[in-house]
Amino acid sequence: MKRLSNKTCVVTGAARGIGRAIATSFHNEGAVVIVTDIDEAMGAATAAEIGCRFERVDVREEADWSRLAGIVPVADVVVNNAGVTGFEAGLVPHDPEHASLADWREVHRVNLDGTFLGCRYAIGAMKGAGTGSIINISSRSGLVGIPGAAAYASSKAAIRNHSKTVALYCAQQGWQIRCNSIHPAAILTSIWEPMLGSGPGRNGKMRALVADTPLKRFGMPDEVAAIAVTLASDEATYVTGTEVNIDGGLLAGSAASPG
Ligand SMILES: NC(=O)c1ccc[n+]([C@@H]2O[C@H](COP(=O)([O-])OP(=O)(O)OC[C@H]3O[C@@H](n4cnc5c(N)ncnc54)[C@H](O)[C@@H]3O)[C@@H](O)[C@H]2O)c1
Numbered sequence: 042m043k044r045l046s047n048k049t050c051v052v053t054g055a056a057r058g059i060g061r062a063i064a065t066s067f068h069n070e071g072a073v074v075i076v077t078d079i080d081e082a083m084g085a086a087t088a089a090e091i092g093c094r095f096e097r098v099d100v101r102e103e104a105d106w107s108r109l110a111g112i113v114p115v116a117d118v119v120v121n122n123a124g125v126t127g128f129e130a131g132l133v134p135h136d137p138e139h140a141s142l143a144d145w146r147e148v149h150r151v152n153l154d155g156t157f158l159g160c161r162y163a164i165g166a167m168k169g170a171g172t173g174s175i176i177n178i179s180s181r182s183g184l185v186g187i188p189g190a191a192a193y194a195s196s197k198a199a200i201r202n203h204s205k206t207v208a209l210y211c212a213q214q215g216w217q218i219r220c221n222s223i224h225p226a227a228i229l230t231s232i233w234e235p236m237l238g239s240g241p242g243r244n245g246k247m248r249a250l251v252a253d254t255p256l257k258r259f260g261m262p263d264e265v266a267a268i269a270v271t272l273a274s275d276e277a278t279y280v281t282g283t284e285v286n287i288d289g290g291l292l293a294g295s296a297a298s299p300g
Pocket residue numbers: 053054055056057058059060077078079080098099100101122123124125151178179180181224225226227228229230231232233
């Protein structure tokens with residue numbers, strides 16, 4: 042018995058990385074998957090490889106969500122995964138002293154406005170049946186401060202809080218519509234490329250990034266997808282308003298704790 046049989050699942054930012062892995066796992070578990078992304082070429086290619094449908098959705102744009110609501114008016118699972126660090130075009134300052142207001146706002150537009158609009162779409166697409174699962178991809182950075190990535194950390198913290206608000210609101214309406222957040226840390230995807238670079242220092246940088254991670258390695262997108270499958274499935278029907286960390290043990294302790 043497949044775990045997501047006949048469930049209609051929308052995944053944002055699913056052209057690559059974690060979103061792609063989630064869309065693939067959902068498809069393998071019997072779901073009807075709609076891959077969405079701002080990148081039309083890569084999104085369409087990914088959907089073709091998975092064997093599912095693609096719709097272009099820029100999560101920042103209300104009009105794109107309205108269009109999706111017209112095409113996919115009913116959904117069982119929505120994963121708000123699309124996200125940016127702000128470093129996509131290069132390593133600009135994102136610390137609290139030097140970050141520009143424009144850069145701060147742009148990261149929040151994608152990560153936070155995109156998640157708000159995605160949750161709003163999801164509620165509309167689920168309330169008819171009165172059941173469903175909304176999964177918001179936050180981050181470890183939403184739970185701790187990140188001096189060099191202030192907007193990213195702030196937007197991911199807001200996603201965590203908004204997930205709880207959505208969970209409580211849906212419960213208040215008498216719906217079995219659940220909303221939870223997933224908090225990955227150091228998952229090996231393209232999001233790390235601007236930080237790693239392609240030079241001779243790449244391997245050293247990779248080792249340094251996971252030096253404080255108890256499992257001493259990056260996580261893989263499939264490992265995040267496995268958690269998303271459980272939250273999407275009817276195995277998790279009593280799980281709402283909570284958060285799942287997937288971080289190789291990083292948040293279990295502190296780098297400064299005694300050995
Ligand atoms: N990789 C990690 O270590 C890690 C850790 C914590 C959280 N996350 C979060 O996981 C999510 C996926 O990250 P990833 O590592 O797969 O990154 P990625 O860069 O590989 O993929 C992000 C995807 O989002 C899409 N996207 C960007 N802006 C968009 C927009 N406006 N509308 C629609 N799609 C858009 C991109 O085209 C891309 O396909 C993000 O929210 C990220 O913050 C990742």
